[in-house]
Amino acid sequence: MRRSGRKTTKGRGVRVLTRAQRTTVLHRAAWMVAEINDAQPKCVEGVALLDRVADLVHIKAEPVPVAVAVQGPAGSCLLGEAVDGVIPVSAGGRVIRSPTTALWSGAGHLVLFSSEEKTLFDPTLDQVNPATGFARGALIMPVTADELFTEDLTLTVDEGVKVLYRAVRGDTSWRTAYNTTYARSGLSARTVARRALELEGFDEDLVPA
Template sequence: MSKAARKKTKAQGVRALTREQRTVVFKRAARVLAEFNGGKPQCIERVAALERVADLLRIKAEPVPAAVAVQGPLGSCMLGEAAGGVIPLLPGAAVRRSPTTELWNGAGHLFLFAPHEGIMLDPTLDQVGPVTGFPRGCLIMPVTADRLYADDVPFEVAGSVKVLYRVVRSDSTWRTAYNAVYANRGGKDGRLLARRALELEGFDEDLV
């Protein structure tokens, strides 16, 4: 779409968009980020960039550490030891543990939660795809803060893949690395990502 055909709100900035429009752009940014990530186990880097997008769109969002259990047609995988015992083993099956979570303290994964929008966005969960059959792309699911922080949160996604998130708020092992990425790379990455998402949704990318 040419710039001339886009919705012209540049003079007023991103605040000219409605809350629904900003949420649509935010979700688009998460999907673009997942496509760019390509299934790599880089939740810290990607969630930091996505939080920067949320900042630019004036959406309150917070990174959440969790242990995640995934069971699909190809097998099972666990990100974080706090999810131990969650996945029922089939005869002869084994649960693969991600080697990237050894330095965590119970959790093993990060996602972003936007409480006012009532959604969680996980742009790197498809890293478990080769082991479980989880489909490519970003996981975006509706969830409230009361549900997310009070108990395990299970989902079933396309292809009969079952996912369970167990928030581990006591795990802060990720925070130093996250803050460094957020400060050093997050700003540039987030702005580029926000502009691309705005463009794909038909808005002027220079709103941010």
């Protein structure tokens, strides 16, 4: 049933929306995945879920293994061996290294990247919140493929918090777990996609239950 005040669309299927509208829905979904994740170090699960949502709304995207360094008011955090040494430690300061990255091969984190939308989606970066003071929620940034894959991507967000992403495309240690999680996330992805459509004012039935 369509609720009053919702933007209606003719026909069925999410392709009746413009690409810009579908991208807006994916942005909303990224924030929803961040809320579901609740700042846990579960990037494989979070990105697999968002990737499946991207498929449902017909936005081309791919998971990218990265190493991440974050420096904030509460301290610093490294996710992945490939960024060891990039954060200078001030006197009395310290850097936290995530224990969950031990099984990676240089990377320590996953993001979702859409080349056609020139956008990086990181729904689980707020796992560094306790160590750095980085805000809760998703990080969504305009990024080109050249910026992400050919050089370190450095961002300043949330009143001076510094984030550095270093793509580590040779790290495939995450792939088996990712594929398994992606395959199991169909129902959850449809739930997230439908709710994101609804919150953006579209008919959630554009994605079948």
